[in-house]
Amino acid sequence: MTKIQYRKANVDGFNVFYRQAGRADAPALLLLHGFPSAGHMFRELIPALSDRFRVVAPDLPGFGQSDMPSRDKFSYTFAALAGVIERFTEVIGLVRFAIYAFDYGAPTGFRMAVRRPERITAIISQNGNAYEEGLSDGWNPIRAYWQNPSEANRAALRAFLSPETTIWQYTHGVADTSLVSPDGYSLDNYYLARPGADDVQLDLFGDYKSNFAMYPEFQAYFREHKPPVLAVWGKNDPFFLPAGAKAFKRDIPGAEVRFFDTGHFALETHCQEIALAIRDFLPRAK
Template sequence: MNIRQCILAALWLAWSLGAHAAPPEVSYRSVKVDGVNLFYREAGPKDAPAILLLHGFPASSHMFRHLMPLLADRYRLIAPDYPGFGQSDMPPPDKFTYSFDNVASLIDKFTASVGLSRYALYVQDYGAPVGYRLASAHPERITAIVVQNGNAYDEGIAGEFWAQSKAWWADRSEANTGKMRPILDAGTTKWQYMEGARNPEHVSPDAWTLDQAYLDRPGNKEIQLELLYSYSSNPPRYAAWQAYFRKYQPPMLIVWGKNDKIFPPTGAYPYLRDLPKAELHLLDSGHFALEEDSPAIAAYMRPFLQRHLKPAGG
């Protein structure tokens, strides 16, 4: 975190602590959508402008545990777990199609179930292809977008990390599938949190330990392989998502862990081609930048949201 980020984070944290005797409460709820029980976290006033927070792989809504209390004084924040993730149901693949199209469809219905008719998006990793499906299908519902290490451009998946995935997408042989399985191992899960972290001592081991516990449930790794393979459906949609950006010009804040080896900053800059008014900040962190930089990200979000959304009581 640079000096400006430290100052912003300190100012907003001081404001938050001064404005509240205790942190805003986070509620833990669930709702059944098409027979699937979806768990979600919720915080903030019911009548406040809404933010839908969409998590990445192999995480869950747990990744937003630090951020939500920092924004809940003025915004209604809702963070669901996708099916097969976190505390949501994990129906077997013969009962539920684990594709990004199907997950996005379920989350779309979830927004209606919890009363979100208009909302801002916070997308990270898997959250980007889920969220951009929602946004391009319902542009009138989207008030703003916050992107944190979430891709929508070919430049963002051009690195060495993606070579093995692309080979598997082209040939889903047993041999290539076997090469993908280590991505579900504990060492890789820890690596996703620790690689690129500015200060590894500030990254809680509870995060990757919890993610791995979910991955290690019987049957879950086969579910995750289905979604990893379905990621191949996203690059063909990039042109449509970029067309959505150009046509509708949604307000966008880009806060990106610049040390990410999965989604490096080469995927952050292209957004500015289609959204020249977007705000871009590179953070000295990795893939899961919220582990270190929730206060800094909240500090960028608050003025951005205040410019584009009408806060509760404001």
């Protein structure tokens, strides 16, 4: 079994923590996590893939073990997250790589693909949305903040940061919640409880409207470059609907779409099935 390394990379003065496993010369796969998690969400997927791929899972800026500078020193926008992660790939020597895009990892990775399409070999979207029809009504409180960024609307979003909501995100839509380890959501809640983390996340909620605005650009990239796409989707996700997975086929007819009877954090219950799908898909992605 390949050992997992835990490292930090200095990205122009910004420390990005990452997990890495696999041979340096193997095909590379960049794992991009979502809210409110970090690279630890891939703790079971990495060893399931590292015999065949070089697997790298960074913590996004402000998440996990990566730096979380104050908001007056770093702008918590998705453009800024993508900029840091793009430089991170250059610093650690990733030249061409596939992307596993989950939740926040999708707009981060899709921005990188739009900017440098020649670097992206394939995309695995696990509940990583790029289509308006993929957004559920669960986004309505955040949409209200986009339309009117008042203090009242911002304060209303703090409910998304509660420990109970984190647990709900992990367990909603899961038939047997005994399969969901408490380790993941407990660690996420620890990170969310750090001083200043709440306003970092509220800033990103507000900036998510920039991702929505970029959906047409993401879709144009899909149509023009036709990257191989595998959508592996927890079909009971309360935020990103199955329609968002099916929509990839509109722009990339050859996209592969697979649904699993689980929720948002599909790896918590279906890691083995998703790993097998990736092992089948990536060698065929040319």
